[in-house]
Each structure stands twice: as C-alpha cells, then as structure tokens.
Amino acid sequence: xxxxxxxxxxxxxxxxxxxxxxxxxxxxxxxxxxxxxxxxxxxxxxxxxxxxxxxxxxxxxxxxxxxxxxxxxxxxxxxxxxxxxxxxxxxxxxxxxxxxxxxxxxxxxxxxxxxxxxxxxxxxxxxxxxxxxxxxxxxxxxxxxxxxxxxxxxxxxxxxxxxxxxxxxxxxxxxxxxxxxxxxxxxxxxxxxxxxxxxxxxxxxxxxxxxxxxxxxxxxxxxxxxxxxxxxxxxxxxxxxxxxxxxxxxxxxxxxxxxxxxxxxxxxxxxxxxxxxxxxxxxxxxxxxxxxxxxxxxxxxxxxxxxxxxxxxxxxxxxxxxxxxxxxxxxxxxxxxxxxxxxxxxxxxxxxxxxxxxxxxxxxxxxxxxxxxxxxxxxxxxxxxxxxxxxxxxxxxxxxxxxxxxxxxxxxxxxxxxxxxxxxxxxxxxxxxxxxxxxxxxxxxxxxxxxxxxxxxxxxxxxxxxxxxxxxxxxxxxxxxxxxxxxxx
Amino acid sequence: xxxxxxxxxxxxxxxxxxxxxxxxxxxxxxxxxxxxxxxxxxxxxxxxxxxxxxxxxxxxxxxxxxxxxxxxxxxxxxxxxxxxxxxxxxxxxxxxxxxxxxxxxxxxxxxxxxxxxxxxxxxxxxxxxxxxxxxxxxxxxxxxxxxxxxxxxxxxxxxxxxxxxxxxx
Numbered sequence: 001x002x003x004x005x006x007x008x009x010x011x012x013x014x015x016x017x018x019x020x021x022x023x024x025x026x027x028x029x030x031x032x033x034x035x036x037x038x039x040x041x042x043x044x045x046x047x048x049x050x051x052x053x054x055x056x057x058x059x060x061x062x063x064x065x066x067x068x069x070x071x072x073x074x075x076x077x078x079x080x081x082x083x084x085x086x087x088x089x090x091x092x093x094x095x096x097x098x099x100x101x102x103x104x105x106x107x108x109x110x111x112x113x114x115x116x117x118x119x120x121x122x123x124x125x126x127x128x129x130x131x132x133x134x135x136x137x138x139x140x141x142x143x144x145x146x147x148x149x150x151x152x153x154x155x156x157x158x159x160x161x162x163x164x165x166x167x168x169x170x171x172x173x174x175x176x177x178x179x180x181x182x183x184x185x186x187x188x189x190x191x192x193x194x195x196x197x198x199x200x201x202x203x204x205x206x207x208x209x210x211x212x213x214x215x216x217x218x219x220x221x222x223x224x225x226x227x228x229x230x231x232x233x234x235x236x237x238x239x240x241x242x243x244x245x246x247x248x249x250x251x252x253x254x255x256x257x258x259x260x261x262x263x264x265x266x267x268x269x270x271x272x273x274x275x276x277x278x279x280x281x282x283x284x285x286x287x288x289x290x291x292x293x294x295x296x297x298x299x300x301x302x303x304x305x306x307x308x309x310x311x312x313x314x315x316x317x318x319x320x321x322x323x324x325x326x327x328x329x330x331x332x333x334x335x336x337x338x339x340x341x342x343x344x345x346x347x348x349x350x351x352x353x354x355x356x357x358x359x360x361x362x363x364x365x366x367x368x369x370x371x372x373x374x375x376x377x378x379x380x381x382x383x384x385x386x387x388x389x390x391x392x393x394x395x396x397x398x399x400x401x402x403x404x405x406x407x408x409x410x411x412x413x414x415x416x417x418x419x420x421x422x423x424x425x426x427x428x429x430x431x432x433x434x435x436x437x438x439x440x441x442x443x444x445x446x447x448x449x450x451x452x453x454x455x456x457x458x459x460x461x462x463x464x465x466x467x468x469x470x471x472x473x474x475x476x477x478x479x480x481x482x483x484x485x486x487x488x489x
Numbered sequence: 490x491x492x493x494x495x496x497x498x499x500x501x502x503x504x505x506x507x508x509x510x511x512x513x514x515x516x517x518x519x520x521x522x523x524x525x526x527x528x529x530x531x532x533x534x535x536x537x538x539x540x541x542x543x544x545x546x547x548x549x550x551x552x553x554x555x556x557x558x559x560x561x562x563x564x565x566x567x568x569x570x571x572x573x574x575x576x577x578x579x580x581x582x583x584x585x586x587x588x589x590x591x592x593x594x595x596x597x598x599x600x601x602x603x604x605x606x607x608x609x610x611x612x613x614x615x616x617x618x619x620x621x622x623x624x625x626x627x628x629x630x631x632x633x634x635x636x637x638x639x640x641x642x643x644x645x646x647x648x649x650x651x652x653x654x655x656x657x658x
Contacts, residue, residue, distance in 0.1 A: 092575035095616035130522060130559050131615065171518055171557030174613070188517035190556040206515075249577035249618035256619055287576065323576045337579050341613065347556070452592070474585070474636070 002272050003254055008235060010243045011059075011096075011219040012259045015103030020138050023145035026106040032151045034225035035110045035117075039159040044074060044118040051221070054229035055241030060086055060177065060214030061289070061318040062394070063240075063307040066221075073119040073201040073211040081121035082210040083112050084200075085218055086182060087128040087135070090174035091290035092341060094321035096245040097215035099257050101128070101135035104219070105142035109165060111213075111221035113152060116163045119211050124165040127182055131172065139167065174291075174345035177319075178393045179204075179212045181347070192347045193393035214319070216245055236262035240306035250287075250323040251278045260305070267301040270324060281326040285409070289318030291338045291345075292398030294405025295331060314405045316398070330427035331410040332417055336364040338402035346395065353396030356387040360403060369430040372418040381407060426488065429473040433489050436477075438463040440485035447477035447486065493534050500538055502527060507542035514543045517553055521560055530564045558613075566601040566608030568646045570594075573623040575614030582636070583622035587611065589636040590624075593643055606647070 009015075018025035026032075038047050052067030073081065085108060089097040101108065112124040128136055143165050146152040154162045168186045176182045176191040179200050185191035186205055204210025220242060224232045233241045240262040246269070249255050253275035260269065266286055270276070277283050285295040294315035296303075303309050307317050325334065339361040348354045363380055366372050384400030391397045407414060416422045423431040436447070436456075443461040455471040458464030466477070478486045506523045510516035520539060525531050531554050533547075540547040554560045572578075572587045587609075591597060594607050601608040617623050620632030624642065631642060 089616070090613065092579075092614040093577045093618055094614070095618060098616045131612070169519065169522055170559075171522065172559035172613075173557050185518065186515075188515040188519075188553070190552050247618060249621065250580050255577075255621075290576070321576065323580060325580055329580055334580075337576070341574075344558075345613075 003275070006264060006268050006273055007259055008243050008261050009259045010223050010232075010235075011100060011107075011216050011245050012103070012257065013223065014107065015099055015257075018104065020103055020105055021141050023106065023142065023149060023151075026104070026142075027149075030226060031106040031222070032110050032146075032149075034222035035113050035151065036157055037225055038114050038117055039157055039161055044120070047114065047118050047225070048074065050229045051224060052229075054224045054232040055236070055239075056217065056220055056224060056232070057240065057307060058214060059216035059220070059244065059319070061292070061316065063317060066213060066217055069201065069213070070115060070118050070211060072199070073121075073209050076202050076209040078209050080123075080206075080208045081119055082205045082208055083115045083119065083121045083124040084182070084186075084205065084210055084212040085112055085124065085126040086177065086179075086212055086214045087126055087132075088170045088176045088182060089129060089132075089215070089319065090177050090345075091319050091321045093249050093323050094247045094290060094319050096247055096257060096320045098132050098135050100215050100219050100245075101132070102138055105135075105139050106146065107219045107222055108215055109139075109142055109146055109152065111218035112165060113156065113163045114221055114225065115211060115213065115218070117161055119209070121211070122162050122164065124163060125168050125186060125205065126165065127168045127170060127176070127186055129170045129172070136167065136169075143167075173347070174341070175347045175393070175395050178395060181393070182212065183210060190347070192349045193395075195392065216320070237304060237306045237309075239308055244305070244317065244320060246320045246322040248274055248322050248324070251281065251326040251329070252276070252324040253278055262306045263304040265302050265304055266296065269305070269322070270301070274324065277324065277326050281328065283324070284327050284329060285325045285331065287315075287323040287325065287334070287402075288321065289316035289398075289401070290321045291341045292316060292394065292401055293318045293321075294401050295325070295334065295409055296405075297409045299409075314408055315401070328425055328427065330368075330423050330425035331406040331413050332364060332368055332423075333425075333427050335403045335406045336361065336368060339364060339399070342395070342399040346399070350390070350392050350396055352387045352390040353392075353399060356383055357396075357399055359383060360387070360400065364403070367414065367417050368423070368428045370417070370421045370428070372414075374415075374418055376418065377407060377411075377414050432473050433468065434466055434471060434473065434475070434478055435487050435489070436464050436466055437485050437487060440483050442483055442485070444482070446480050446482065450476050450480045452476065493532050495534050495538070499528070499535075503535060503538045504542055507539060512543055514545050517543060517545070517550065518557070521550075521554060525560060530561050532562055563599065563608075564601065564605075565610075567606050568626050569608050569610060571610045571612045571615075571625045573613075573615050573617070573621070573625075574611045575618060575621075577618035578614075578622040581621040581633075585636045586622050586624065586634050586639060589639040590643075593639055607643070 056066045057063040173191045176185045178193045181191040181193040200210040245259045287295045346353045441463040448456045455467045536550040540550045624631045624634045
C-alpha cells in the first residue's frame with residue numbers, strides 16, 4: 001500500500017500492535033530492554049553520549065538537541081532532580097502524543113526512567129491534559145504494571161536505581177506547553193511563562209533541576225538505545241535525524257497519523273500517503289506548526305520536511321499538526337482563525353501578545369468583513385514584527401506567523417478582499433451575495449421552504465426573491481435549487 | 490451573581506478532598522479538578538472554602554480557576570454540548586455547525602438554555618481530527634456533523650427526556 005510504503009515507524013512502533021493494557025505484550029516487543037541495558041552495562045555519560053550521537057532533537061516543536069539537554073541537567077549539582085514528560089498536547093489538530101500514550105505508554109515510562117538514570121533523578125512527572133481521559137487511564141495502568149514487575153519503583157532490576165512516576169493534570173491552557181509555564185502549572189499556579197535563564201535544567205519544578213521532554217521525544221529513546229545511535233542517525237537529513245509523526249488532517253483523503261523519515265517531501269505526504277485532496281479539488285496549502293506555524297503553498301511541495309527547511313519556508317515543524325487546505329479555504333479567514341486561538345490562549349502577561357494580537361485580530365476581521373484597506377495589510381506586517389520581537393515566550397513570538405506567512409504566500413487573496421471586496425474562496429460571508437435569477441426561477445418554493453430565516457418570499461409558480469437584510473448567507477437555497485436559478489457573487 | 494449558600498455536606502466534601510491532597514497549596518489544580526468533578530462547577534463560595542483549607546488567598550484560587558479553560562464558574566447544562574474548534578474541524582465547517590447550535594438553542598457560547606437542559610461550549614481539539622467536525626454531547630461523540638444534523642442531535646436529547654418523563658408519569 002502506498003499509504004504505508006513511505007512510512008517508517010519508530011515512535012509509533014508498537015501502536016496498534018500491542019495491547020497497551022498488558023505489560024507482557026509490551027515486553028514481548030522489547031519494552032524495558034533498553035532500560036535494562038542502560039542500568040547494567042552503560043554509565044549515564046555513555047547513554048547521554050549515545051543520544052547526542054543519534055542527533056535526536058526535541059519533537060515538541062523547538063528542536064533542541066535532546067542529548068545536550070540531558071547533559072546540561074546532569075551537570076547541575078542538586079540533591080533532588082526531576083524528569084518531566086510534556087504531554088500537554090494543546091495544538092489544535094494534533095494528536096500524536098495522545099496516540100503514543102494510548103497505544104504504547106510503556107515506551108514513554110521506560111524512556112523517562114532512562115532519563116532519570118542519566119541525569120540523576122528519582123522522580124518522573126507526566127503533565128497531561130485532562131481532556132485525554134483514556135491516555136490517563138492507560139498510563140495509570142502501565143505505571144502500576146511496571147511497578148509490579150519491578151521495572152519502576154525501588155531498586156529497578158536489582159541495580160540500586162530508584163525511579164517513580166507520578167501524574168500531573170493540565171486544565172486547558174495552550175501556553176502550558178512552554179516549559180516554564182508547564183512547571184508553574186504543576187506547582188498549582190497560573191501557567192504563565194517566566195524569563196529564561198534560569199532554564200528548567202538549572203531551576204525548574206520546586207526550584208530543582210528539571211529535564212522536560214515531549215512524549216514523542218521520549219518514545220524515540222528506547223529504540224536509539226536498542227538499535228544504536230548509528231542506525232538512528234542514518235535516517236533523516238543532515239541536521240534532522242530520525243522520523244517525525246504528523247497528524248494529517250483537513251481536506252485530505254487519508255486522514256490520520258503518519259510517521260515519515262525527516263526529509264520526506266510534502267508532495268509525498270499529501271499525494272502518496274494522504275491520497276490527495278478530497279473530492280478531487282485543487283490543493284492550496286499545508287499548514288504546519290499549528291498556531292505558531294505557517295501555511296506552505298504548492299511551491300514548497302518538493303521541499304524536504306525537516307526543522308530547518310520548514311523555518312526557512314516561513315513555517316515551523318511544531319509538534320506535528322499538518323492540516324491540508326483546498327481551493328475553498330480562505331487564507332485570510334484561516335489567519336483570523338489562528339489569531340482567535342492565540343487571543344484566547346495568550347496568558348496576558350506581556351503587552352505585545354495580549355494587546356498586539358487583539359489588534360491583529362481586529363484588522364483581520366475588518367478585512368474579512370469587506371472594510372479593509374491596502375494600508376491595513378502593511379499595518380498587519382508591521383505589528384506582527386513588533387509582537388515577534390517583543391514577546392517573552394514562544395507563544396507570543398510565534399503568534400503572528402500565520403498572518404505573516406499567509407500574507408507572504410497569498411497576498412493576492414488579501415488584495416482581492418481589500419481592493420475588490422471579494423473573497424476568492426467564497427468563504428467570507430460579508431462579501432457574498434445570493435440572488436435569484438428571475439428568468440430561471442420556476443417558483444417551485446423549494447428554497448422558500450428550506451430557508452432557515454425566512455428571507456425568501458414569493459408565490460408558487462412565480463419568481464422568488466431574497467431579502468438581503470435577512471439573509472444569513474448559509475447557502476442552503478443555493479444547494480437546494482434544482483434549476484441553478486440562484487447565483488453566488 | 491446570586492450568592493450560594495453551601496450546605497454542610499458540600500463544605501465537608503470540599504474539606505475532605507483538600508485533606509486527601511494533604512492541604513498542600515501546590516496541589517491546587519488537582520483539588521479543583523476533583524471538586525469540579527463532584528459539583529460540576531466552581532462558584533465563588535466553593536473557591537473560598539478551598540482557599541481557607543489550603544491556606545492561600547482567594548485571589549490565588551480565583552486566578553487559577555479563571556486562567557484554565559477547563560474550570561468553569563457557571564453551571565453547565567444537563568447536556569453540555571461541546572463543538573470542537575480545532576483546525577481540522579474548522580476547515581471542515583465547525584463554524585457553521587456552531588452557528589446552527591446557537592441559532593437552534595438561542596444561547597451563546599458559554600451559556601445554558603433557560604430550562605437548564607443544554608449549554609454550548611467550544612473545545613480546542615479532542616484529538617479526533619479524522620471525524621471532523623466533531624461535536625460531543627455529555628460523553629457521546631458525534632462525528633462528521635453537518636449543520637443540517639444539528640436539529641436531530643438536539644431532538645435526540647429533548648425526546649429521550651420527554652420519553653423518560655412520560656414513563657415516570
């Protein structure tokens with residue numbers, strides 16, 4: 001099958017293969033072998049060196065080298081350290097971490113223990129969204145079973161190394177994906193980011209050195225230990241090693257999770273794995289990186305996907321959401337949609353993010369309502385740059401990306417809104433108008449009967465009319481009319 | 490907001506939950522999760538009790554409750570309707586579905602109907618993007634919802650209820 005041919009499953013290796021509620025299943029698929037290997041034959045430094053050689057980078061979006069992060073945390077002296085798993089998957093349209101936690105929770109637990117062994121921590125904390133009840137349940141079962149087998153808890157495999165894992169719950173705040181905000185949230189505070197440095201590696205949870213990694217990053221660790229850094233680093237591109245899991249969604253035929261080697265092109269993802277666009281429509285854009293990313297056009301279809309290429313193309317890897325859009329999607333509305341998200345999720349600490357994004361949203365609303373001007377587009381760009389430069393955390397710094405990338409790639413669409421008062425995709429309702437062509441209308445009353453707001457009037461067998469002041473532009477009449485008597489302009 | 494007099498039982502329940510977490514202030518979010526799970530929402534009076542038990546300011550509790558979207562100070566409807574507004578759902582028409590729910594029930598996002606049956610909320614991605622657009626009512630998930638199905642979904646709950654009433658009568 002072409003869907004599978006281009007895929008390489010490392011992080012998702014056991015998802016759907018094992019029963020996640022049976023530790024025996026996981027062990028049969030090599031779970032905890034890497035932990036055993038580390039505890040019995042490798043020193044912490046050797047493990048860290050292996051991870052560094054593998055070239056693994058943080059899969060949460062930042063792309064920071066994982067081995068380096070571990071090394072920094074290891075080198076800080078402290079009586080107590082923590083390993084934190086960031087499972088606060090807040091990106092709309094992304095469900096990679098949920099699938100790993102639900103399908104193969106042991107891979108994450110094992111990797112956290114390995115990390116604990118390396119950096120000198122005896123406690124692991126999983127910060128998970130309360131919106132993922134099944135993942136929470138499976139993690140709890142997995143932790144219990146691992147403890148029963150002596151693979152977690154005191155004196156693991158007789159090595160003298162103790163490691164316990166506890167759960168912490170998020171409560172719906174996107175900004176908590178940011179390390180410092182996440183740590184504040186675990187401490188029972190508002191999840192507001194604070195200035196780095198000090199980095200969590202030095203002063204994190206309860207002021208102790210804390211190593212924070214994402215779920216998918218952890219899921220890669222046992223495989224690297226088992227198969228070796230050399231094997232892992234052969235997959236991928238020069239600076240981005242291994243694979244990346246993407247949540248492929250939107251206007252695409254094969255929706256779902258995919259795992260591809262870094263360096264796969266968007267064309268392969270969209271057309272070979274994704275099976276092309278729904279209803280044979282025209283491809284318009286792929287949005288990567290969620291609310292912090294950007295929209296890529298067909299010009300980027302042959303760009304190999306890795307951290308650096310996506311940034312160069314004006315987007316970012318992000319956590320792996322990949323939303324495909326077709327010709328019916330209005331890019332101004334999409335930018336506005338992401339801004340709505342940012343507005344709601346901005347913690348409010350920094351003015352540029354709190355107020356600047358509000359202004360961006362107002363300008364975009366003005367444009368989608370047909371009241372925008374060419375100057376507004378310049379204003380959007382200028383304000384975006386200021387917000388990027390002056391916000392404290394990643395959320396604010398990247399929040400204008402959807403605006404900037406849609407302007408850069410689809411400026412003609414913005415121009416059509418402000419100059420001609422038209423929405424080329426036909427999505428901005430204020431710019432649409434439904435009319436009944438008198439000559440074609442047979443007076444069948446079908447539109448009249450289906451109009452949800454009673455905006456259509458007319459006698460049977462006589463032409464009908466749409467009262468524009470009542471019309472909510474839902475398009476029902478347009479769909480129902482059998483005589484093509486209704487026009488959309 | 491009208492003042493609510495908490496019953497002794499409710500106060501005891503909150504105290505017990507706080508005690509389970511050893512009245513530690515850094516367990517605040519866990520405490521709030523448990524209390525909201527029991528009571529359905531977190532009105533000011535409840536927050537006052539929690540603040541006292543954990544020995545922190547009410548402002549701190551209020552700050553946390555209002556920061557996180559999972560916590561609410563308004564009671565939810567008997568059948569809470571949540572419309573997923575994740576990107577995948579959005580590009581597949583979640584906005585139109587939401588508009589139709591608002592129109593049919595005549596309430597805004599975050600509000601409940603007068604009879605207390607329904608409330609509407611927006612969610613940011615339930616991670617079921619393959620089923621976009623997704624609507625959940627209580628614990629039940631409706632996938633690939635079209636605006637034209639909204640009426641049926643609402644009817645499913647109003648009817649089942651009147652059927653129950655008829656049975657009990």
